[in-house]
Amino acid sequence: MSESYKKRDTEEVVEEQTLVKETNGTRIVAKASESMRLSPGWKRTNKSDDESNGKDGVLDHNDLDLNPPNDRMKFLYVTMVLHGIGVLMPWNMFLNANEYFQDVKLKDNLYFKSNYMFYLTLTAQLPNLFFNWFNVFFSTGGDIGKRIVWGLVVEAVIFLFTIGMAMADTENQTTLFFWVTMGSVFLLNTANGIYQNSIYGMAAKLPGKYTGAIVLGSNLSGIIATIIGMITRGITKNYTSAAIYYFITALFVILACIDTYFSLPLNKYFRYHERLEKKQQIKTEISSRKEKIPFLMIIKQCWLQLLCVFLLFFVTLTIFPGIQMNILRQEDSTFFIDSKKYVNFMCFLSFNITAFLGSLLATLVQWPSKKYLIVPISLRLLYIPAFMFFCNYAPPDFVRHLPILYHNDWVYAILSLTMGFSSGYFSSLAMMNCGKCVEPRYATVAGKLAGAALSSGIFAGILTSMGIQKVMFSPK
Structure with a gap:
């Protein structure tokens, strides 16, 4: 069964169409005597960008809300x-x-x-x-x-x-x-x-x-x-x-x-x-x-996560790459990586791979909760003195004034792997938590604040790394 009816579009042009009932539903098609034409674009129908589907049709928002x-x-x-x-x-x-x-x-x-x-x-x-x-x-x-x-x-x-x-x-x-x-x-x-x-x-x-x-x-x-x-x-x-x-x-x-x-x-x-x-x-x-956007209220709601972001990247950038790229293989060591490839593998490759794996895990497991995330991130501050005194930190053309407390490449390997993994895992959690701490309408602002905290941590960490080198070493 079918029936014909008239429909007027936005330009007042009459277009005859046919309502066809099929076994799988109902659809509207043009009569055979007329060529098929899409409905007017969203701009011509005075629809907002929000109602456009990015092409020439109109997005069915009711269907989206239901499905x-x-x-x-x-x-x-x-x-x-x-x-x-x-x-x-x-x-x-x-x-x-x-x-x-x-x-x-x-x-x-x-x-x-x-x-x-x-x-x-x-x-x-x-x-x-x-x-x-x-x-x-x-x-x-x-x-x-x-x-x-x-x-x-x-x-x-x-x-x-x-x-x-x-x-x-x-x-x-x-x-x-x-x-x-x-x-x-x-x-x-x-x-x-x-x-x-x-x-x-x-x-x-x-x-x-x-x-x-x-x-x-x-x-x-x-x-x-x-x-x-x-x-x-x-x-x-x-x-x-x-x-x-x-x-x-x-x-x-x-x-x-x-x-x-x-x-x-x-x-x-x-x-x-x-x-x-x-x-x-x-x-x-x-x-x-x-x-107005209540910046103080937003910061008050997500300040703990912003602090987590800052501390995490501060510790990471204090150590990597400034300190790590100057950690050399111990003399007379039997470590399985030779001195020529030591920095590339133990600094850059190990950190980036473990940080990547940590970020990947964070998409599957989110622990601890945002309330207690500050605890493990604060404990990461201990990595800074550990890399300074338990690794062969020796920039070329510089003389070291402070002693190395323990000589073992495996200690450095463990510190490097755990530092990289914790950096990737906890940074993902902290960044994800920022948007969850505020009302949905302020999530974008919280995300921007997280990005700014990230940059602040990076900058502070790099400056601290340079300061450590100035304190511990002097030019030859």
Whole structure:
């Protein structure tokens, strides 16, 4: 059975359609005499962005409310992991290209060569720290999407410029090259700070495991950078060629982040959670249209988790990479890794792999609860003196003034593995907990605060690592 009826669209054009009853339901089709045409786009029907499905049709919100979508094939989760890789890729690649800068481009200037890591850290972390906090208090009403995209675009342009600088002959322009490099690092990390803070804010709209996915990706970023470093060192002894490989890899990761970000509006699961947040925002506006974001209240509700984030990254960055990359194999040791590969395996590879595994476990098991998470994170402070006095911490060209209390490479191996694993596991828990401590409408702000606490911990840890070296050692 069927019956015909008239339906008028938004342009007042009459279109005849047929209501067809089938065994599996009812559908509306055009008559055979007319060509099939989709209903008008959401802009022509005066529907909001919230009602659009990202294409030309209209999203059935009633159906979504009754049947919330799933993250099909874990697409959104994998996307967040990729963005986690992108967040730390700039820092990891410049860190791995250390030999290229010190032994190739800056070899003729002892001051720049010996102080390269200090200036790199300062120019990289200061803008990251500043813009993370700035983005919390002055950009919360803006478009997170635009900040993510422009941050990634700026990073891509700077990496292209860095590749060009690697190919250029700067032998007679060492001073100019150094300051231009520091300037590009400053701009790169300014963009990265905005990107990092915004991506954590966006993830806070989603269930907690998606924030954990970003942390997981950040740890995976270190593994990728370490493996690429080991492969390139095996392929070529040319530091410039190796550095170009690093920067090209970073460029491809950033382009992949841009591409996957633009695919998010096509993901029904992502749109569903965006809609939930918008509905909450609309309710808030109706109840109090002039309400300001209560930063103090939000901080009061999640301060313990913010402290966890800060302490965790403070301890981790105090030790890794500053102290660990200067821990050498004990003399006359029978340890199974030889001295040439010792730093790559015991510092970079062991930390990144164990941190990745810790982040992975955090997606399956969440213990302890957010109330008691501060206990194991506070105990991690003991790692700092342990690495200082129970490992062969001996930076080259420096004389150590304080004794090593116990000489054994296996002690260092245990400390390295447990420190990396606890860093990945507890960092994921702390970042996931921040958004859970506040009302859903303030989850984005809490996520941004967590990103800012993370940057603060990194900056404080790196400065502490440098201070420890100044206290314990003096130049030869």
